[in-house]
Amino acid sequence: MALMVFKYSAMNGGKTINILQTTYSYEEKNFKVVIIKSILDTKGNDTILSRNGSNRKVDILLKENESLLTDKNYKIYYTAKVILVDEVELLNKEQIKELWTIAHLINIPVICYGLKSNFKGEIFGDGIAQIFAMADIVEEIGSSSLCxxxxxxxxxxxxxxxxxxxxxxxxxxxxxxxxxVKYVPLCSDCYLKYVQIGSLEAKKLAKLVDKIK
Ligand SMILES: [Zn+2]
Known part of the structure; x- marks a missing residue:
């Protein structure tokens, strides 16, 4: 049976380019690609926009609690050779379980792209926790973003x-x-320095360092 794959990076890490390239590779061979993204991602509305200017309309713009296992959605993806999910961190736990079931029960590979953590440095949400639990393969996108x-x-x-x-x-x-509001990809050292230096953990550790000196 097909696999569910989770490909992650920080922001600006090449996820959109990767989706568009994968789409191109399949469609060049006349294979049907179905792209899904959440309606919560208002950037580009029903289109995936990459920073180099290329774009692609999505096939399913998924509502917040919408099931993928409806007649309407099934008719869109059942003949697909691959399902690509953009900004998968915006999907909920049930939607992730549905994607996993689609991969394993009807044999369509599902490749999900997204962030693993939110701006607080915590797991993005229950959808991402679920994808870590269920994905057959979890991998970092090679062309990762720079701090x-x-x-x-x-x-x-x-x-x-x-x-x-x-x-x-x-x-x-x-x-x-x-x-x-804007987002900035940061390395661990810069994240600690600029965002987390006032955190409880950092304050506690700084006290210990002072005490032992
Ligand atoms: Zn840095």
Whole structure:
């Protein structure tokens, strides 16, 4: 049976380019590709936009609690050679289980692309926890994103009005309409320095360091 694969990177890590390239490779051979993304991703609406200007309309724009196991959706993907899911961190636990079932019961490979952590440095949500639990393969996308210092980025820091923050709702999409919010991929050292230096853990450790000196 087919596999469910989870490919992750920090933001700007080449996920969209990877989806568009994979789509091209399949469609070049006349294989049907079905692209799914959540309606919560308001960037580009029903289109996947890459930073190099290429784009592709999605086949299923999935509502927040919509099932993939409906007549309407099944008719879209049952003849697909592959299902690609963009920004999979926006799907919920049930939707991930459905994707896994589609791969293993009706034999369509499912490749999911997304973030593993949110701006607080925690697992993005129950969908991502579920995909770590169920994916047959979990892999980091090779062309990973770079931190502002040039090292490999691991975290997705949120800036509000040009200040790093670890407070606020889990999901605020940077779709160009909320100019005050932006995301910056950071390495662990920069994430600690700019976002987490005031955290309980950092304060506690700093105290220990002072005490032992
Ligand atoms: Zn850095």
């Amino acid at each position: 502002i210092c040039g090292k490999k980025a691991i975290f997705n820091a949120r800036m509000v009005n040009d200040k790093y923050t670890s407070d606020g709702p889990n999901i605020i999409i940077d779709d160009g309409n909320k100019k005050e």
